Amino acid sequence: MTVALHSAESPSPARTDQPLLEGRGVSKFFGGLAALTDVDFQVYRGEVMGLIGPNGSGKTTLFDCLSCVQRVSQGEIHFKGTDITKFKPYQVAHLGLARTFQVIRVYRKLTVLENMLLSLQWGNLTMRNKFRPNSAETEARARQLIDFLLLKRVTDEKAGNLSGGQQRLLEIGMALMPDPDLLLLDEATSGVNPTLIEEIKSRIRILNEEQGKTFLLIEHNVQFISDLCSRVFVLNYGEKLAEGTPDEIMNNQEVIEAYFGAEAGDDDGF
Amino acid sequence: MEQLTQATINGVMLGGYYAVMVLGFSIIWGVMGVINLAHGEFIMIGAYLTWIMNKQFGWEPLTAIIVVVPVMFVLGYILQRILINRIIDRPYLISLLVTFSLAIIIANATKLIFTATPRTVNTVYSGFWRIGETSITVPKTRAIVLIAALIIMGLLWLFLQRTRLGKSIRAAAQNREAARIVGIEIAAVYALTFAICIALTGAAGVLISPTTPIYPFMGGPLTLKAFAITAMSGLGSIPGALAGGVVLGLVETLIATFVPGVGTNLGIVSSFVILVVVLVVRPQGLFGGLKAAEAH
């Protein structure tokens, strides 16, 4: 696995290599309502990309399309060079794309360790292998990740009893279990206290820089985005509004207008 | 040819009845997300009430509707308050198990009270109308049942479209959260919806009484038919219920007419087959009417 590192200081130049994840003209309609219109984007191996936009701009819908929970209405999505547009969610997961959720989805009645073990569903795990118990290595890996994500104290606690921030960390851990190439994190910092946000940030940085994991983050926390991301992609009303380095985006007049609804004439705001 | 025409007429008349029968089921599902597996049992209660009015007081079966509807409304309201209210917004597992138990309780309680003997009601509208010079006939009772069914559906449509409560029910069916935000008192709407649907279902029991024997375990197959029609028609859609009801009615009568030696036993099998076929062929976008309740 080649690891191309891009720190926040060196904005990526125009890329010529093949993107890890690519959307071509992605559109999603709900009845007559367009949630996404003709969105093009590329995520390259080894980068941390931010996905921002006002509420209702289609960020989570885009995530749902990428993980194939929602079928796109038009356009194509390619992951690792494979057209995944018509894949089932579990097939995408087997290819190495993992995600977390805006509304936390941990198995509340299972313990943290059980949650982790359950999330190991990689592609080569055949039905026959599934009837064998988890190997010692698997459990060791789960415990290692739990430790890494500061959840050691609650390893045998039911996930439903964890705080919101701990559940977010657990979700990240569950996404990491199958050793994916790309992680989609949907609002990993919402409802998390500031100390823990710093921890999440440092974990993402370690995963990115030391293990070469690629990230696509939906975020509202501006500081979080500008600290972590090399590139930011902005959605507004389901359309691509801007793309660039965090600095460029923060100073982009259109983006500011979209967020604060300043002078935009036809903008009723949210 | 005449046999086919006859079967078609019978099927359409049966379908009209099915449409009324299914609406209570599909509206409760659409509004509350509760699948009422005791639906057929409520029809059965309506039918038994009709039989009592008919036998004890000599009422014409269809006039029993003025007694059955209020009684069932009250029954539905009480049941919603003490039982159904606890299972709204819970996993399907819970609501299915509870309504399933309710069905067993009602059916067996009825058996205890009225014994398993099938009952029939007496009506003055027996006999047939003959159409022209052909051998095609229209049974008077079934025709009257069809007319009554259409009137009930018309009233229901007016209620849902024109009244404040009806609009609240439709709003709650489409989006519970939004309905709450715009100031609809959702608990009251649920209770009234359930009561109205049970009253409607009781009325369906009145309508069924002149055409079939009434016995404690008649409910199970009716619930299944209600589901088969709902699978075709969508949740809470009156035109959909009519279309789905007529399809099931036609399939049942045509099979009973043209497949020899199976009789009416296969009626239940045909609704089962329709159900499975619909689930296989159009699993997504199955529901045309109100928005389907989300799974889990």
Place this chain on the structure above:
Amino acid sequence: MLATWRRYKLTRWLALVLLIVLILLPLPQFLAPERKLVTNSLLFSFTQLFMLIWMASNWNAFSGFTGYVDFGHAVFFGLGAYGTGVLMVKLGVPFPIAVLGGAIVAAIFAFLIGSATLRLKGPYFSIAMLGTFVAMREIVRIIKPITGGGSGLTLPPYLNRPLFYYVTLIGMAIVVLLIWLMRRTQFGASLIAIREDEVGAEMRGINTTRHKITIFCLACFSTGIVGGLWAYQNTFIDPDIVFFESRTIELVMMTILGGLGTVAGPVVGATVLYWLRDIIWANFLDYHLIVQGIMLILIVLFVPEGIMGIIGDPDSTSLGRLWKKHFGQGEETEQPTTTTEVQS
């Protein structure tokens, strides 16, 4: 292989089950009708209980683990019974092969109906199974040349109570053991994930449809075996006694009373309810189904986690919390990690 198996930690529940099996195994040796200590009817009674535990475990392995309620599990019992009966009576197949054939028939039908309805999430499966149950009884009645229709089939009589006792006891123990092992594998855990959050499970890489159909077929195969055993023991089958309404209800009740989705739940629930049922039958002969229905509602509403839930995790049920509040130690009711945030 053995090394892998050693990794399953033996819990006290499993030890208890094995102990009970070992105690029960030699019971027929004490068969002494004249002293009324161990009679044939006692063996028969135990045999019935073992069959119920066996079937409740099957039902639980599918419905309890995945959360998809199978309201027509008796269909597979019936297919097993009729498969065995038809093979033995019409084709003269010896019993062991016939019972296997019956179970395969049940599994094949489970595959067909499962492929059609388990692709859908939500309640469709449950209602389709309710329909299957009602329809199957009529279908069996209609195809008279094969099934004997309403007048039923008479199997070659074979009245060896101890044999049925041994077979059902060992079969039940094996099934409980297998389910216990399954719960500890990725497969078993995946089923729980499907129950807890199916969409999430799918996005985490679980092919939910395939899992659901696999466990459904396995459970129905196992129930088919019970059906075959029952048919042979009863020596007579007809649509009404085989496709008997309360057969499924009982399984559902037993499992939920014991603890849905727990391995020991069906065993405990079936045992409790089987003896309780004798009391209900004796005292409320006419309305035992009404009592059962009311019990089921009360259990579902107030003790949804069942007996095992209360024993294993008192906090998860309202009754358990009440119990703990009044009889447990005060400190334990505090949940240690609810409010504490992890600090760096």
